[in-house]
Amino acid sequence: MASSEEDGSAEDKENNKKKTKRPFVTAWLTVYNIAMTAGWMVLAVAMIRFYIQKGTHKGLYKSISRTLKFFQTFALLEIFHCAFGMVRTSVIVTGVQVCSRIFMVWFVTHSIKQIQNEESVVLFLVAWTVTEITRYSFYTFSLLNHLPYFIKWARYNLFIVLYPVGVAGELLTIYAALPYVRKSGMLSVRLPNKYNVSFDYYICLIIVMLSYIPLFPQLFFHMLRQRRKVLHGEVMVEKED
Numbered sequence: 458m459a460s461s462e463e464d465g466s467a468e469d470k471e472n473n474k475k476k477t478k479r480p481f482v483t484a485w486l487t488v489y490n491i492a493m494t495a496g497w498m499v500l501a502v503a504m505i506r507f508y509i510q511k512g513t514h515k516g517l518y519k520s521i522s523r524t525l526k527f528f529q530t531f532a533l534l535e536i537f538h539c540a541f542g543m544v545r546t547s548v549i550v551t552g553v554q555v556c557s558r559i560f561m562v563w564f565v566t567h568s569i570k571q572i573q574n575e576e577s578v579v580l581f582l583v584a585w586t587v588t589e590i591t592r593y594s595f596y597t598f599s600l601l602n603h604l605p606y607f608i609k610w611a612r613y614n615l616f617i618v619l620y621p622v623g624v625a626g627e628l629l630t631i632y633a634a635l636p637y638v639r640k641s642g643m644l645s646v647r648l649p650n651k652y653n654v655s656f657d658y659y660i661c662l663i664i665v666m667l668s669y670i671p672l673f674p675q676l677f678f679h680m681l682r683q684r685r686k687v688l689h690g691e692v693m694v695e696k697e698d
């Protein structure tokens with residue numbers, strides 16, 4: 458009895474601790490998630506409008522690149538959210554996810570103009586956009602304690618298809634970039650130079666592609682674990698009224 462009372466008070470203390478930092482954190486995360494949902498919705502509408510008007514994917518990336526770069530770069534804040542304990546997510550998992558996207562946006566699609574009209578770019582753009590609209594609206598509605606089931610369902614099911622589609626799009630895009638990078642020697646540093654340092658961007662891209670082999674399954678299985686917890690109640694943190 459005594460021990461259960463002690464447990465209770467320890468729990469209360471923990472809950473109180475959570476409550477004291479919650480208003481600020483919740484307010485910030487709500488604003489952040491609403492902004493990100495809106496940003497990715499703007500991207501979705503722009504992509505659909507472009508395709509309806511032009512009837513082709515050629516030129517699509519260029520037309521949405523500024524908005525994409527802005528919102529995807531803004532997602533770097535998610536690493537800080539984890540690092541400062543604002544959300545219960547692993548810094549490493551989030552770091553890999555966000556950095557790989559930043560790399561795709563800035564160091565591949567933005568830098569290598571010749572590949573911007575590849576079909577594979579559309580593949581990852583669509584996968585990212587559907588994912589992020591679902592993910593950020595999931596977080597927003599959860600924070601507001603009004604999470605519709607279909608958003609929860611979409612958050613923890615769509616990734617099963619969208620992750621492989623997105624990864625395929627990313628890998629095919631990097632693969633398409635290889636010949637241009639090799640020919641131009643872009644972003645590479647050749648010897649001799651005064652710092653005696655060399656860097657081969659072509660090799661770097663191949664290493665990045667290879668790193669998907671160990672890293673992607675980790676992200677995918679992380680999501681499968683989250684799915685089991687949230688949809689099948691292994692560890693359930695229900696946000697109910």
Ligand SMILES: CCCCCCCCCCCCC[C@@H](O)CC(=O)SCCNC(=O)CCNC(=O)[C@H](O)C(C)(C)COP(=O)(O)OP(=O)(O)OC[C@H]1O[C@@H](n2cnc3c(N)ncnc32)[C@H](O)[C@@H]1OP(=O)(O)O
Pocket residue numbers: 486490538544545546547550551553554556557558560584585588592596597599600615616619620621622623624627665668669672673676679680683694
């Ligand atoms: C520098 C060069 C690097 C090169 C590296 C190359 C290797 C790369 C290999 C990786 C390939 C990735 C490819 C990828 O880009 C392809 C795609 O994305 S395709 C599209 C499909 N993608 C997805 O479905 C991605 C899904 N990703 C995510 O969901 C997250 O990014 C992830 C971090 C993976 C998982 O999220 P999380 O662990 O946060 O899961 P939960 O959503 O269940 O959340 C856990 C708890 O945290 C709370 N939380 C998290 N964020 C927020 C937030 N913004 N606001 C409020 N709350 C948040 C969440 O509510 C949960 O809390 P609780 O447990 O209390 O409910």
